[in-house]
Every structure is written in C-alpha cells, then in structure tokens.
Amino acid sequence: MRRITAVLLLMILLFSAASAPAEDFLLGVAPEPSDITPSFRSEEPRDGEPDDSYWDTPMNLDDEEAIWKMLTLPITVADIDMNKQMVIYSQPDESSEGIGMLTGQSQGVHVLETLDNGWTKIETYSTSFHDSKVKNFNAFVTGYVPTKKLKTVEVNQNYGIVIDKLTQRLYLFKDGHLETSLAVSTGKYNPSAKKQQPYNETRSGEYLIIYTKTGALIDDESGMVCNYALKFNAADYIHEVPHRKNNDGSKNYRGFEEILGSRASHGCIRVQAKQNRAGYSMSVLSNLIKKRQDKNCVKLVIWEDYQGRQVKIPDDDTPLYYNPKGGSKYHSQDNCVNIKKRYLPLTEFPYGELDEAPYNKLTPCPYCVPSPRKAVLEEINKVHMESSPGEVMSVYNEIINGKKKK
Numbered sequence: 001m002r003r004i005t006a007v008l009l010l011m012i013l014l015f016s017a018a019s020a021p022a023e024d025f026l027l028g029v030a031p032e033p034s035d036i037t038p039s040f041r042s043e044e045p046r047d048g049e050p051d052d053s054y055w056d057t058p059m060n061l062d063d064e065e066a067i068w069k070m071l072t073l074p075i076t077v078a079d080i081d082m083n084k085q086m087v088i089y090s091q092p093d094e095s096s097e098g099i100g101m102l103t104g105q106s107q108g109v110h111v112l113e114t115l116d117n118g119w120t121k122i123e124t125y126s127t128s129f130h131d132s133k134v135k136n137f138n139a140f141v142t143g144y145v146p147t148k149k150l151k152t153v154e155v156n157q158n159y160g161i162v163i164d165k166l167t168q169r170l171y172l173f174k175d176g177h178l179e180t181s182l183a184v185s186t187g188k189y190n191p192s193a194k195k196q197q198p199y200n201e202t203r204s205g206e207y208l209i210i211y212t213k214t215g216a217l218i219d220d221e222s223g224m225v226c227n228y229a230l231k232f233n234a235a236d237y238i239h240e241v242p243h244r245k246n247n248d249g250s251k252n253y254r255g256f257e258e259i260l261g262s263r264a265s266h267g268c269i270r271v272q273a274k275q276n277r278a279g280y281s282m283s284v285l286s287n288l289i290k291k292r293q294d295k296n297c298v299k300l301v302i303w304e305d306y307q308g309r310q311v312k313i314p315d316d317d318t319p320l321y322y323n324p325k326g327g328s329k330y331h332s333q334d335n336c337v338n339i340k341k342r343y344l345p346l347t348e349f350p351y352g353e354l355d356e357a358p359y360n361k362l363t364p365c366p367y368c369v370p371s372p373r374k375a376v377l378e379e380i381n382k383v384h385m386e387s388s389p390g391e392v393m394s395v396y397n398e399i400i401n402g403k404k405k406k
C-alpha cells in the first residue's frame with residue numbers, strides 16, 4: 001500500500017515537473033503549431049528528405065527537440081567583414097542580375113548545390129538595408145554566391161534564440177528546452193503612413209549573435225538610449241527596449257515599453273527590460289551571451305509571420321491576477337516581482353472575464369507580460385489569415401511606381 005502511494009506521489013511529482021515550464025510560457029503568447037517553414041516561399045524541389053536546418057524546420061515551438069537541433073546545427077556564412085554585405089546573383093555569373101544582399105560573418109544561408117564552376121546555389125532572406133546595392137527588403141531569394149566566400153562554423157551548444165514576428169516574443173532555449181519568453185518589438189515599416197519605410201521591416205533568417213563591445217546605442221538627437229546592444233546583422237542589433245533619461249538621471253521607458261509585443265523599431269529587436277519571474281530580462285540575456293562557456297556564437301533565428309500562421313488563444317479559464325486595492329495592471333503570476341509584498345498574493349480571475357468590469361480597464365504588466373486581450377489576438381489571427389505582413393516588397397514597389405508616375 002505504502003509503495004503504491006509512493007509511486008503515485010512520484011508520478012504526480014514527475015508530471016508536474018514536466019509541465020511546469022510550459023505553464024509559464026503559455027501565459028505569454030505562443031504560435032499555433034504549423035507545418036510552415038522559413039523556406040515556405042522556396043520553389044526549389046527538395047530531392048530527398050527535408051534537412052534539420054532552420055530552413056526546413058517547421059515554425060512549431062511545441063517540438064522542442066526539432067527546434068533545439070536546428071538551433072545547435074552549424075551555420076554557413078559569408079567570410080567577409082561583419083559590417084559589409086555581398087550581392088547574391090540570379091545566375092552563377094557576376095554580370096548577372098543582383099537579386100539580394102548577404103551580410104558578412106553573421107547571416108546564415110541554406111546551401112542547395114555546390115557547382116564545379118566556383119559558384120554555390122543558396123537560399124536566404126535578402127538583408128537589404130535602405131542604402132544597399134540591391135534593394136530587395138526581407139525577400140526570400142534563391143541565387144548564387146562564390147563558393148570561396150562561404151564558410152561553415154560551429155555554434156554555441158548551450159543557448160539558442162527564436163524571435164517570432166507573429167507573436168512578437170523572444171523564446172530562449174537552454175540546454176535542449178524552452179527556458180523562458182520575453183516580449184519584443186521588431187521593425188515597423190508603417191504600411192498606412194504617408195512615408196512608408198519598407199527597409200525597417202526586420203529581416204528574417206538565421207544569424208549568429210556576434211559579441212562586440214558596443215554596449216549602448218545612443219541617439220543624441222532623440223535622446224534614445226538602447227542598452228545591451230548585441231550585433232546580429234551588420235546594423236541590426238538585439239537590445240533592451242529604449243529609454244530616455246529623466247532630469248534626475250533615472251531611466252524612463254515610457255512610449256517604448258507599452259508597445260512591446262508589437263512592431264515598433266527601425267529593424268533592431270527591442271527586448272523587455274523588466275525581469276520576469278524566471279529572472280530573465282535583456283540585461284540578463286546579454287550577460288549570459290557575453291559569459292557563455294562555449295566560445296562559439298549563439299544562434300538567433302527570426303521567424304517570418306507568413307499568411308496562414310496563427311497564435312494560440314488562451315482558454316477562458318486560464319488564471320490571471322490583479323491587485324483589487326487599486327492595481328492598474330493584470331498579471332500572469334500571482335507573485336509578480338513588480339508588486340509590493342504587502343499586496344501579495346494577487347487575486348485570481350479567469351482570462352474569459354478580462355473584458356468585463358472591473359478587469360476591462362487593466363493593462364498588461366511589463367514584468368510578467370501576460371497574454372494580450374482576446375480581441376488583440378483575434379485581430380493578429382485575422383490579419384494572418386489574409387496576408388503576410390512582413391513581405392514588404394509590394395509596398396516598396398508601389399512607392400517606386402508612384403514616384404515614376406510623377
């Protein structure tokens with residue numbers, strides 16, 4: 001009898017241990033599992049089985065094993081200066097049309113075929129910037145680069161990062177499992193504004209985070225400071241959500257922090273500054289990348305929010321929390337680190353009642369970053385049933401054609 005109880009207890013313990021990280025994570029935003037891969041737009045026939053690379057791995061966070069394999073696989077990059085780019089040609093010939101740009105040292109390519117004439121057929125996302133020689137912003141391209149310019153390098157075996165444009169979340173993988181998620185803002189190209197900036201769309205793809213001593217990016221004109229900047233694609237960095245300085249020198253994140261979880265930057269990836277319950281924030285992330293045991297660079301992959309991808313909508317009975325004594329935020333944790341001890345534990349209410357009084361005025365907490373309201377998630381899903389917001393070349397072509405008409 002005692003043995004049966006012990007076995008039962010053990011099973012309960014094992015079961016709860018296995019489901020704990022998933023529980024934390026579901027309270028943020030997660031993509032619905034999908035078969036769509038980063039090579040979704042590839043017209044290349046795949047002879048044989050798809051490989052384990054970023055390019056052929058479905059954008060499905062639920063398959064931790066496949067994601068971890070993809071994040072720890074070696075990467076093929078261009079062996080040129082980390083701040084320079086080279087042209088991807090339409091034919092194995094330097095006089096053929098340039099169809100895309102490839103950044104040195106950090107940007108990965110999918111090798112399709114090594115020809116015996118000194119050229120390699122590749123596919124990748126074109127990382128054109130506004131001043132690049134070939135302007136094909138964030139477009140998936142298949143073309144040719146000189147074989148002698150490519151090299152394959154090992155990557156870090158302890159950490160890997162997925163940025164999902166669909167959910168606007170960073171997912172940190174550690175030693176084979178999904179460790180935590182943080183809210184981000186990727187690039188915004190202002191599709192409805194008069195002055196559209198398609199080159200601000202963050203370029204999807206597979207990258208290495210190159211640790212440089214950049215520290216903070218400071219824009220003197222606007223007073224914007226972006227701490228803990230880590231380079232992943234020449235002028236594109238992953239860094240803390242920007243702040244300005246108050247008169248007393250303290251940091252003021254207003255205007256930037258509230259829009260985490262939606263597109264907002266000029267191409268960089270802004271990451272939440274506040275430490276979540278698992279103890280992670282951009283400063284912690286930057287420190288662990290800097291102090292990584294294995295000296296190889298950490299891989300960072302960016303998932304395109306292609307048409308057909310959808311986010312999970314939490315069940316109505318998913319618990320949320322608030323402070324009934326005047327709290328203005330809703331939380332994903334009953335012991336959120338942002339709340340003074342005397343107000344803990346917070347009061348539970350179900351996600352399904354978030355739009356009813358007294359919860360309808362609450363805003364999401366920037367520390368524990370709970371799920372957005374159902375209407376917000378349903379709008380994301382509606383948009384992605386009908387379009388691929390990150391595919392900005394049609395926007396750019398419209399601008400160019402408009403100018404030509406004048």
Ligand SMILES: [Zn+2]
Pocket residue numbers: 330331332333336337338365366367368369
């Ligand atoms: Zn909170």
